[in-house]
Amino acid sequence: MSSVTTEKKKIVILGCGFAGLFAARSFANSDYDVTIVDKENYHVFQPLLYQVATSELDPAQIAYPIRSTFRHVENVDFLMAEVTQIDFKNKYVFLDERILYYDAILIALGSVTNDFHTPGADTYCFRLKNLEQAMELRNHILSCFERVEHEPDPVKRKQLLTFTIIGGGPTGVELSGALSELINGPIRKDFPRLDLKEANIVLLQAMDCLLPPFPKRLQEYTQKRLQKKGVDVRLNAMVSEISEHCVSIKDGSMINSGTVIWTAGVKGAPIASQFGVEMGRGGRVLVNEYLQLEEYPEVFVAGDIGLERDPERGVPMVATAAIQQGEHAAKNIRHFFEGSHLEPFAYNNKGSLAVIGRNAAVADVKGSQFTGFLAWILWLTIHLAYLIGFRNRLMVLINWGIDYLLKEKGVRVILPKDMKHIFGWDGVDSSKPDRDTSNE
Amino acid sequence: MSSVTTEKKKIVILGCGFAGLFAARSFANSDYDVTIVDKENYHVFQPLLYQVATSELDPAQIAYPIRSTFRHVENVDFLMAEVTQIDFKNKYVFLDERILYYDAILIALGSVTNDFHTPGADTYCFRLKNLEQAMELRNHILSCFERVEHEPDPVKRKQLLTFTIIGGGPTGVELSGALSELINGPIRKDFPRLDLKEANIVLLQAMDCLLPPFPKRLQEYTQKRLQKKGVDVRLNAMVSEISEHCVSIKDGSMINSGTVIWTAGVKGAPIASQFGVEMGRGGRVLVNEYLQLEEYPEVFVAGDIGLERDPERGVPMVATAAIQQGEHAAKNIRHFFEGSHLEPFAYNNKGSLAVIGRNAAVADVKGSQFTGFLAWILWLTIHLAYLIGFRNRLMVLINWGIDYLLKEKGVRVILPKDMKHIFGWDGVDSSKPDRDTSNE
Numbered sequence: 001m002s003s004v005t006t007e008k009k010k011i012v013i014l015g016c017g018f019a020g021l022f023a024a025r026s027f028a029n030s031d032y033d034v035t036i037v038d039k040e041n042y043h044v045f046q047p048l049l050y051q052v053a054t055s056e057l058d059p060a061q062i063a064y065p066i067r068s069t070f071r072h073v074e075n076v077d078f079l080m081a082e083v084t085q086i087d088f089k090n091k092y093v094f095l096d097e098r099i100l101y102y103d104a105i106l107i108a109l110g111s112v113t114n115d116f117h118t119p120g121a122d123t124y125c126f127r128l129k130n131l132e133q134a135m136e137l138r139n140h141i142l143s144c145f146e147r148v149e150h151e152p153d154p155v156k157r158k159q160l161l162t163f164t165i166i167g168g169g170p171t172g173v174e175l176s177g178a179l180s181e182l183i184n185g186p187i188r189k190d191f192p193r194l195d196l197k198e199a200n201i202v203l204l205q206a207m208d209c210l211l212p213p214f215p216k217r218l219q220e221y222t223q224k225r226l227q228k229k230g231v232d233v234r235l236n237a238m239v240s241e242i243s244e245h246c247v248s249i250k251d252g253s254m255i256n257s258g259t260v261i262w263t264a265g266v267k268g269a270p271i272a273s274q275f276g277v278e279m280g281r282g283g284r285v286l287v288n289e290y291l292q293l294e295e296y297p298e299v300f301v302a303g304d305i306g307l308e309r310d311p312e313r314g315v316p317m318v319a320t321a322a323i324q325q326g327e328h329a330a331k332n333i334r335h336f337f338e339g340s341h342l343e344p345f346a347y348n349n350k351g352s353l354a355v356i357g358r359n360a361a362v363a364d365v366k367g368s369q370f371t372g373f374l375a376w377i378l379w380l381t382i383h384l385a386y387l388i389g390f391r392n393r394l395m396v397l398i399n400w401g402i403d404y405l406l407k408e409k410g411v412r413v414i415l416p417k418d419m420k421h422i423f424g425w426d427g428v429d430s431s432k433p434d435r436d437t438s439n440e
Numbered sequence: 441m442s443s444v445t446t447e448k449k450k451i452v453i454l455g456c457g458f459a460g461l462f463a464a465r466s467f468a469n470s471d472y473d474v475t476i477v478d479k480e481n482y483h484v485f486q487p488l489l490y491q492v493a494t495s496e497l498d499p500a501q502i503a504y505p506i507r508s509t510f511r512h513v514e515n516v517d518f519l520m521a522e523v524t525q526i527d528f529k530n531k532y533v534f535l536d537e538r539i540l541y542y543d544a545i546l547i548a549l550g551s552v553t554n555d556f557h558t559p560g561a562d563t564y565c566f567r568l569k570n571l572e573q574a575m576e577l578r579n580h581i582l583s584c585f586e587r588v589e590h591e592p593d594p595v596k597r598k599q600l601l602t603f604t605i606i607g608g609g610p611t612g613v614e615l616s617g618a619l620s621e622l623i624n625g626p627i628r629k630d631f632p633r634l635d636l637k638e639a640n641i642v643l644l645q646a647m648d649c650l651l652p653p654f655p656k657r658l659q660e661y662t663q664k665r666l667q668k669k670g671v672d673v674r675l676n677a678m679v680s681e682i683s684e685h686c687v688s689i690k691d692g693s694m695i696n697s698g699t700v701i702w703t704a705g706v707k708g709a710p711i712a713s714q715f716g717v718e719m720g721r722g723g724r725v726l727v728n729e730y731l732q733l734e735e736y737p738e739v740f741v742a743g744d745i746g747l748e749r750d751p752e753r754g755v756p757m758v759a760t761a762a763i764q765q766g767e768h769a770a771k772n773i774r775h776f777f778e779g780s781h782l783e784p785f786a787y788n789n790k791g792s793l794a795v796i797g798r799n800a801a802v803a804d805v806k807g808s809q810f811t812g813f814l815a816w817i818l819w820l821t822i823h824l825a826y827l828i829g830f831r832n833r834l835m836v837l838i839n840w841g842i843d844y845l846l847k848e849k850g851v852r853v854i855l856p857k858d859m860k861h862i863f864g865w866d867g868v869d870s871s872k873p874d875r876d877t878s879n880e
Contacts, residue, residue: 041586042853058498065852067630074632080586080854097590132856146481146520150537190507192514391842391850395835402831410831412505413482414520416572419856 008033008075009337012093012102014083015269016043016066018319019108019303019326021388026330028073032337037095039082041065044131045387047319048396050171052134054178055142055186055409059131061395064388083109086275088296104298104333107272107285108326111304111317114267114282120242125262128171132419137261139414141179144258145187146414148194155256159245161199162257166239166247167264168205169212170354173222175263176203177357180229185407201230202255204237204247206264211354211362213316218362221371225356239264266317268305280307289313289344291329298336302329308345315347319386324348355379358404448473448515449777452533452542454523455709456483456506458759459548459743459766461828466770468513472777477535479522481505484571485827487759488836490611492574494618495582495626495849499571501835504828523549526715528736544738544773547712547725548766551744551757554707554722560682565702568611572859577701579854581619584698585627586854588634595696599685601639602697606679606687607704608645609652610794613662615703616643617797620669625847641670642695644677644687646704651794651802653756658802661811665796679704706757708745720747729753729784731769738776740769748785755787759826764788795819798844 009032013020016038027034042063051057070076081095086105093100113129115121126137141163148160163179165172183199203210203226209219210226210233226233238250247255268283277293280286284307285293291306293299302325304317315321325345332342351365353375361375370378380400387393402408449472453460456478467474482503491497510516521535526545533540553569555561566577581603588600603619605612623639643650643666649659650666650673666673678690687695708723717733720726724747725733731746733739742765744757755761765785772782791805793815801815810818820840827833842848 040854040857041582042855058500059855060498060851060853063853063855065630068626068852071629079589080583081590132858135856142481143520149519150521186508189511190505391838391848394838398831398834398838408831411500412508413500413503414480415482415499415503416575416856416859417480418572419858 009103010035010101011104011106011333012037012100013106013108014093015108015110015303015305016040016078017046017108017110017303018322019110019329020106021066021069021326022323023106023108023302023326023330024070024076026327028070028076030075030334032075032334034076035100036066036070036076036078037081037083037093037100038066038078039080040130041067041078041080043069043388045383046129047383048387049128049131049134050175050178052131052411053128053137053141053175054182055138055412056178056182056403057396057399058411059135061392061399062387063131064392069388083271086299088275088277088293088299091298102298104300104336106326106329106333107275107299107301107305108303108322108329109269109271109305110322111266111268112270113262114265115262116265118239118242121239121262124242124244125166125260127262128175129266135415136419138411139417139419140259141182142412142414145191145194148198149191157198158200159256159258162202162255163200163259163261164202164204164247164255164257165261165263166204167262168203168207168210168233168235169263170352171263172203172205173210173226173354173356175261176201176226176231177229177355177360180226180231181357181407182409184230186409186412190412200232200257202232202234202247202257204239204249205233205235206238208235210235211352214352214354214362214364215369218364218369218371222354222356222362225360229357266304268307272305280309282307290332290342291325291345292332292336292342300329300333302326313345318352320350321347353379353382449543450475450541451544451546451773452477452540453546453548454533455548455550455743455745456480456518457486457548457550457743458762459550459769460546461506461509461766462763463546463548463742463766463770464510464516466767468510468516470515470774472515472774474516475540476506476510476516476518477521477523477533477540478506478518479520480570481507481518481520483509483828485823486569487823488827489568489571489574490615490618492571492851493568493577493581493615494622495578495852496618496622496843497836497839498851499575501832501839502827503571504832509828523711526739528715528717528733528739531738542738544740544776546766546769546773547715547739547741547745548743548762548769549709549711549745550762551706551708552710553702554705555702556705558679558682561679561702564682564684565606565700567702568615569706575855576859578851579857579859580699581622582852582854585631585634588638589631597638598640599696599698602642602695603640603699603701604642604644604687604695604697605701605703606644607702608643608647608650608673608675609703610792611703612643612645613650613666613794613796615701616641616666616671617669617795617800620666620671621797621847622849624670626849626852630852640672640697642672642674642697644679644689645673645675646678648675650675651792654792654794654802654804655809658804658809658811662794662796662802665800669797706744708747712745720749722747730772730782731765731785732772732776732782740773742766742769753785758792760790761787793819793822 011034013036045062048062085094113127127133144160241248278286287301303322328345355361361379363370363375451474453476485502488502525534553567567573584600681688718726727741743762768785795801801819803810803815
């Protein structure tokens, strides 16, 4: 195969999230020799991670093997590998076991959770940016309920049954809504001895409203619907520290909580800071309006990891922006090789959506605002449409149907049980003295 | 609730495999106070573990939350806990965090892999007795193919692409058939550069036939079908030692293999040997014909972990026997409390089934022998019928349908990636010198 392709321009795409995937698709069956590199063998549909964490979906239902996506595309290849460095001068990318030459490269390595160096967050918070983290959180949540069956001490029971979500953006809202439905549905039925008044979902938002980019009416609707679901929504609640089983808020209050989930921010994948390129805020690589590095015109950046130098041209770190940037970067790479003018990226804001739960969502689409059932159906349709793979769509649709009709979350298994990065499976460290809790 | 139930007899069931589950079901809505104890929160349908290992099914599709099974059954309770000891004299069972009193107890803790102390088996073999092991094996198999894309050395390529299955019983046969279909189907399509002639599935059987308890005609059919699928079936091949990437056979031959799966035997769950009761061969608890301990008449044993004292009354360690024993032990526990005569257990052999692959299975049912499509349909129907949960049945049926129509295995994700108990994810330890391989 090498002899045939030697004349083709080599394009390496680092990362197969939304930006990388859609960029690679743009090159399908073209005259370029494309290699996608990702450390996982699947593309994951990140907007539904919270449904894996809340026992609604199987992890594999929102993951699709990257190879299979490009099975019938001869010029797009995949390598499962981790990027360690890029030699921009000589145009080589270093993988853990191999070095690749490129004529052009697209950096689309995505983002990780940003805890803004809040003390204790790194050690004690669950995160929700990849499938492993979602499974770990699911296993932990289910284990808390199993564990509480053995626990007579009311302080420890409270700890096990208090779930604190930090961040009032879409992920925090969606997660707290889904967690409430998990607890008030299947968990309530499965644990008849449990007094649900003991269970608490606390949503902490540093600002004075939920879903900051949304119109005020939708923010208020979201807050009311969450409160109706029993979520303890606290605005202007800036977290100052997290210790084991305790969240401290700037106003002095504390929450005794065995489960703390940080959803309040993302930053560029840490590897980017080692590339020796100019970085902007939030650990993101600074690019020009063509999504290109000024210094190395054959290097393009798309998705969460990139930040346009012009602060007025910033785009939100969401899937639709990543998709558009991935496709645009691919187009500019072609222009670059064809010697034609690059086009500046223009973000087409198709609107914002967030789901609160059953029949309840908010949508802000080109100035029109929807709430309730209509927004919910819109949300379901768009998410199903963007899922990759027929089987996955069918399985997700069935899971949603079963949930809707029977109020069941089908995937309530603690599996694999040895995923215990944070606590032991029981969520309680009995060697430590109990903490005073002023607030709970 | 405790005040109401104080007069009820307390029955503890240890383990919720087939025996424990069906025993508990027999007590549903009776006048006994039943507690099931299991270290997992789900019952797993073990006969389909090999389909999880070969990317056909999601792990959660063959697992069902134990609590949900007994959601509408007031007298059956569940505790997620591990058994550490039993005080037979005072009738207490010790769990990791709690002690339970019982009036009668059913020990149904199942079995684990038995490698008969073959040197190296414990360290280097994959096993297939629980869902964690099945996921680990799936991740490893898929990783071998990703890894071989980076590997130029032909010896190491051979190592990565040689899968050795030890044991020619149903698990070994079913696993090698499914692995062949995975490799010759989706893997072949996803790895166009791979020469499938490099890939090898070796099935090692110590005896002179596959599926020893089956009639000779079915054994021969099985062997031929597997060979047609490209499986290298070796009879009379007794494994003497397993080292890293190498299986040694008693006749002196060696196989250079990065994946070795031990399916050649089971033994009683190891905890049983600490109970201080009389043990039979294979780490199993010796019981009388009533499935009862002679010394402690309120202690019953069912499923793989029990062995009838009378060697002529042995039953196979299979799901149907466990189900029958579980139900029978439950009946005898009732007789025991009611003061009526216990009934000796009589195994009703409904027949044996093993599937080789697409349209190919063998069935030996009450003297009638079936092969091919008919046996295959019988196998599918029975397995679907015994799966627990409507959602699971539907999902499994869809996965099977997609596989049948499109020759796809839907769950080809390496997830979670940090399950690497045996090797690193790449299956190759490059620090060790390559081994000579006389046989491959």
